[in-house]
Amino acid sequence: MKRETLPGNLCGHVRDYPLSDRAAFSTAETHASSTDDMSRAQRFAGQIGTLSLMEHVAAQEGTGGRPPRTLWRNGDFLLLWSGQAVSTLGNTVSTLALPLLVLALTHSPAQAGFIAAAQAIPYLVLALPAGALIDQWDRKAVMIRCDVARFLALGSVPIAAAIGHLTVTQLYLVALVAGTARVFFNIAQTAALTHVVPAAQLPRANALDQTVSSTAALIGPGVAGAIVALGRTVAAGASLAFLVDSLSYLASALSLVFIRIPFQRPRPAVTGRPLRADIAEGLRFLWAHRRIRALALVSMVAVLVYGSLELALIVLAQKAFHADARLIGLIFSVGGGGALLGSLLAPWIRTRVAVGRIIVGVLTIMAAATALLALAPSPALAMVGWASIALTGPIYSVTVLSYRLGQVSDALQGRVTSVFRLLNMAGQPRVCEKSWKHGRLAQHWERGRFAQHWERGRFARPPCLSG
16 A cells, blocks of 8 residues: 655645644645645545654655654664763763762761752752753753763762862762753753654654663663772772763763764844743743643653652562562562563554553553552562553653654754753652662661662662653
8 A cells, every 4th residue: 555645835834833733734734735735635644643743744854755764774863872871871870889989988878868969959950041051052062061071070089089089078069060961961962852863753762762761770780789899999999980980971972973963953043132031931832832731740740649659669568568678679670671661662652542542541550550559469469560650651751752842843942841851850859869769778888788789679760750
């Protein structure tokens, strides 16, 4: 059966109306120059089904109507993705090594938690200004500078440790610098993705990012443990982990240098406009479009409800099942496997099921799985519940992010992304959770149980809901 394509004279009109597939199709009908164009547009709309009409139009415009090349033959995407894969694993290593280094210096589990929380503070303070600036600045240059900043900041730790001048104050500064760079980098990377891959391939590209996160969560603790064990002391081993992470950011920066395409469309320079006006424009845009606004609010509520479920699961397992570290580690390992499976299934589901149905289905499964966790009479059923929640997380994230990227204009991508990220941070008690978790991790090391917990995957976790 011949695959229908959208008439070329309609593509430009449809792209001007990205917020509603139905509105875009109506525009195509309005601007149809002939009855034949009308029928082709109707057949095209019937064929694309659940994917956004704009995604298919953009793909056809960029390839002259031919199917777009696969992601594995897209050199620019492979450079971006591989660089992020390396830096994500490196970040997992240093994140788990940080409390060990703080404990070695201060013997205070509370300090370990405070420094970990310091990395999250920049998101709460800088997310909205960063989004507005990302829409003005060269995104690729911002990402390279952020990677270089993290390379230098994290690389200063093993140097200071080697000469005997590493202090807690320096670790606080490193955490703040790394956290600030992460804010700008993550927003710029999300906004740039639509220029690296065709719109129709956004679900698969986002799913590959989720796969990297899930894989890093699974293998990161083991890699970090092996690196820390190479040092003569805990402080030396943890400093070595920081060196590995700093080099991973250098690798990411180099991968960005070799990407050929720009990360934003040319736009005229705006002088004299206050930053708050740009921020307000992004907020007005999000609030004016009910679908994107609804996704932002649903994401915030979902993160608020499920953000600390990991901690509740640990308490539940200990009290209800009298679980030891081995059993708790097994539950979380099964959850990590579920997250990885969800990352693999996400693009297939996104291209076959409507966005609204995916969101409703994911939230329904998560609610049922949470009830199963609360009422589970055995550890096996608790594993099923946790794995189900972990499975749906990447599916939700890929769906929301791919849909949002396809609906927002390039000039507003940074600002809309920053609002989503800020709402997610506001909905998730991440600062308190990080403080508690890293303090507990340091305590386990102090009591000699850290190696057992690390080997059994207790400190691995599936990725959170995001958009």
